[in-house]
Amino acid sequence: MKGDLTELLMISCEKAAKLICEGLDRPLSFRERVQLRFHVMMCSACKAFQKQNEALLQLFEQRFRKLSASQMEALSEEACERLQRRVREAAEAAENPSDSE
Amino acid sequence: MQESGAHPETPKGSAPDPLVWIAEHGDVLYRYALARVGRPDVAEDLLQETFVAALRSKDGFQGRSSERTWLTGILRHKIMDYFRSRSRGLPEAQPMSHEDALDEFFDERGRWIEPPQAQAARPDALLERDDFWAVFDECLDTLSPRHREAFVRRVMEDEDTSTVCKALKVTATNFWVMMYRARTQMRRCLMLKWFQAGEPEG
Numbered sequence: 001m002k003g004d005l006t007e008l009l010m011i012s013c014e015k016a017a018k019l020i021c022e023g024l025d026r027p028l029s030f031r032e033r034v035q036l037r038f039h040v041m042m043c044s045a046c047k048a049f050q051k052q053n054e055a056l057l058q059l060f061e062q063r064f065r066k067l068s069a070s071q072m073e074a075l076s077e078e079a080c081e082r083l084q085r086r087v088r089e090a091a092e093a094a095e096n097p098s099d100s101e
Numbered sequence: 102m103q104e105s106g107a108h109p110e111t112p113k114g115s116a117p118d119p120l121v122w123i124a125e126h127g128d129v130l131y132r133y134a135l136a137r138v139g140r141p142d143v144a145e146d147l148l149q150e151t152f153v154a155a156l157r158s159k160d161g162f163q164g165r166s167s168e169r170t171w172l173t174g175i176l177r178h179k180i181m182d183y184f185r186s187r188s189r190g191l192p193e194a195q196p197m198s199h200e201d202a203l204d205e206f207f208d209e210r211g212r213w214i215e216p217p218q219a220q221a222a223r224p225d226a227l228l229e230r231d232d233f234w235a236v237f238d239e240c241l242d243t244l245s246p247r248h249r250e251a252f253v254r255r256v257m258e259d260e261d262t263s264t265v266c267k268a269l270k271v272t273a274t275n276f277w278v279m280m281y282r283a284r285t286q287m288r289r290c291l292m293l294k295w296f297q298a299g300e301p302e303g
Contacts, residue, residue, distance in 0.1 A: 014207040015211060045218075053284065054290060064257045083123055
């Protein structure tokens with residue numbers, strides 16, 4: 001009984017790392033969650049791996065998903081004018097196709 | 102995705118005016134692009150391409166979604182093209198060998214060869230640091246083109262698994278493996294190049 005339980009719970013660091021990453025893209029099964037929690041409890045390397053992944057994920061989320069208006073620079077006036085000019089030129093070039101696509 | 106669906110007739114209003122687009126959506130689209138590509142000049146180029154493409158598809162915007170959503174959709178395609186085209190200039194061998202080497206994170210018994218160490222990193226402090234995002238960009242380049250596309254779509258564009266699988270023509274299981282590799286490699290690269298080398302902060 002005890003042997004079965006250990007076998008059930010024991011996973012390698014490689015498996016744990018895989019579960020940590022896959023947990024971001026799919027729901028883990030109950031068994032996988034238990035295995036992972038048990039492993040991370042005892043393994044400082046995988047705990048560090050998990051923490052780093054969470055920290056990075058948080059960082060990516062803030063940058064790519066929850067961009068708040070104040071967080072990043074906007075188009076400068078200069079860039080805005082440049083962009084207007086370039087769009088106008090490109091649009092004109094497209095209407096008079098002497099250039100290639 | 103946004104492209105499909107009905108085309109309810111909506112008043113077209115005046116002819117599309119890129120200057121109005123730039124005034125109304127320029128900042129938002131620019132931030133969107135800059136957050137992903139990390140370089141102001143590239144972000145500006147992508148915006149230009151987006152507006153020109155929008156102009157050319159005169160009847161592209163049908164009022165199905167907001168004008169901004171429509172423009173963002175075009176921009177997203179331009180961003181994906183950018184990441185795809187960038188991979189053409191890279192030597193194939195290097196990212197591939199990185200990829201092969203991934204399994205060498207673990208020994209034959211599945212134990213870490215270089216165990217990750219706890220860091221005292223404060224991620225929020227990194228958000229506004231351009232040099233961090235330059236390193237991020239370098240790390241993105243070490244991924245193989247397929248892994249990079251998977252990573253960009255899933256993490257940066259927040260596409261769901263089934264959408265990415267369809268786009269990349271892979272099964273979900275393959276996709277999870279790809280993402281596992283991409284994430285592990287990105288983590289390692291960032292740790293090596295930034296957290297350990299760059300920041301002496303304890």
